Amino acid sequence: MPNLTLMKENLLTFFYFINKLYQDRSILWTMIKRDLRARFIGSFFGFSWSVIDPLTQVLIYGVVFGLFFKSQPDPVFGTNSYILYLVCGILPWQFFAQSVTASTGSIVTSANLVKKAVGFPSEILPVIKVMSNLISHLIGMLILILIIAIFHGASFYIPFIFVYMLPTLMFAIGIGWMVAGLNVYLRDVQQVMHLVLMAGFFFTPIFYSPSAVPEPILTLLSLNPMFHAVIGYRYALLTGRMLPLGSLAYLLITSFFIFGLGGIFFRKLKPGFAEVL
């Protein structure tokens, strides 16, 4: 029996934060631009890092699992190319994982703003990190779609990636709020998240097919919203079909719920930030 008050509060928080982010959009945008610049300007390859990074990962996993282990994608996904299969999973996962990693330290590194800037909306700090990762994700996706169009054939379903991108974004922000807030009090969170994300990478069907997972464990793995998001991306990009309705509903509901929960959590922790930092 779901807790009704919590759900109501969750819903209210959800709209509160959407509204707040809208109100702070100008400062949000300024800081996203600044974050992107900080990430890429000054480095020799600049923006191409957002491509080189996942590409290297794809190469490594492609060589190890495709070449050494001779992994084959499940035929339901509609491709024989293990590399294509891999890259369609790695990109959404990386978007999520890097967003969460970057969010974790976002409050601590901006201690000066949190402690001295009167009225500074510290909830935007994790959001900035997620948004700036969203932009590199979009660039990566654009290139991927071009490659798919050339080597695989584009389908009418490609725009549906946004149906999966939005909940991934919400999920990342929700988790980002939680870990960023917790990390202020316990710096161990950074280390813990590193391990959690590593586990997440292996327990999400990125380099293997879900059909390779035995049944009771598969149900367990499918509790993770990213499980559905990754499959959804593949269906849209490679297969040309929608996620099953139940799966889609689960993805949307859980990620929006986590977004709201992360918001509540962050707001509970926020008043103590200035004191602890």
Add this chain to the structure above:
Amino acid sequence: MKAGQDAMLRESPGAVLDKDPAPDLAVVVRNLSKIYKIYDTPADRLKEVLNPFKKNYHRDFWALRDVNLEIPKGITFGIIGQNGSGKSTLLQIIAGILRPSSGHVEVKGRISALLELGAGFNKEFTGRENVFMQGAIMGISRKEMEARFQKIADFADIGHFINQPAKTYSSGMNVRLAFATAINVDPDILIVDEALSVGDAMFQRRCYRKIEEFQQAGKTIIFVSHGLGVVTSICTRALLLDKGKMVEIGESKRVVNLYTKILSEREEAYAKRLSGGQQKEPQKDERLQSASGLKPQSTSEFRFGSGEAEVMDCVILDEKGEKTRILQMGHIYTVRFFVQFRKEVHAPIFGLVIKTLNGIEVGGTNTMYEGMNPGSFKFGDNVNVEFKFKSPLNPGEYALSVGTSEIEKDGIRPLDRRIDLIVFRVMGKRQFAGLIDMNFEINAKLAKE
């Protein structure tokens, strides 16, 4: 959900309170306390969280204890007190950055603040970007900020540094830009915490002019400073905090006077404690402190001499004969001290000098300059010495030195010289340039052709 909504309101500095306790109050503080939990090690914090029996691993530190305060709209309110008295904590709570442990704070209007030497700048951002960010926090559109940017840059006057990351700024530059921004983002309440002392004299003057403009525009200013003269001159009301508790609140002059009194009492007590501790130690420098054990009365005092006479109980008396350390410009005062002789002295000199705190001598005299011979004194004689004067001093702080010496064949030998024995303050309304009132007679009329 009620608590949640309140939290939402508090989060935005621009939030308008739905209940309006009194329309003319900018800030209302009720029964406010702030307790910091002090842990010996970070592990103790964790132990306390994890302990199933809720064992305490911390000590409580009361940064503020039961503070009640109402700041009417449009006044300039000063907060004074020694280091660690809770001034900054109070400001941070009013600004909504720290949460109170108990009690509550209501703020009406948007706050712009310079807390603890500087603004909440993002160190990686350039000055320009920080200015725009502060504008965005205050809800001012980018277009509007672009229109104001030149004004802000001109006021801050930090040259090309405006386009450099804030991490490259000196503390002075930080404050310049922070102040320039704070006054240009339409706050209803301006909070200035000790910040202006970092800027150079010219910038400080510009800031005080700006503060005057703000006062005329009817804005509320909350001002924390150790410069008591400034507090008296710009604040109408003030609060004196000591160890987190309210000592006095009211008209700023009265509160500052009380504070000055408490400070000098503490300084005397400190000196006594120091000299009490020193008695067992051997004298470090025979030239400065004689074997007779002349001890400075306050920490600022420098005392030397042979000790064959001792200057005691030096006070400044007003016309009613009451002890004071606050002098009114143009009034008559008497510096009185006693000299107790420990040997026979045939030609003593009694003297005094008044200096500014930076050591510029403003005026002074002694019995020799005045061609006076006070006479001969023998062991045990106690002489009452008085110097009467009409104070021509400009408002500010001054130090009084007194002393006695003996004329010998080969020169003057100090018996007991007490340098900067008393620090006193001069108040007054008349304006003039320099340190003393020269009583110029001014004549200006149309010159004959």
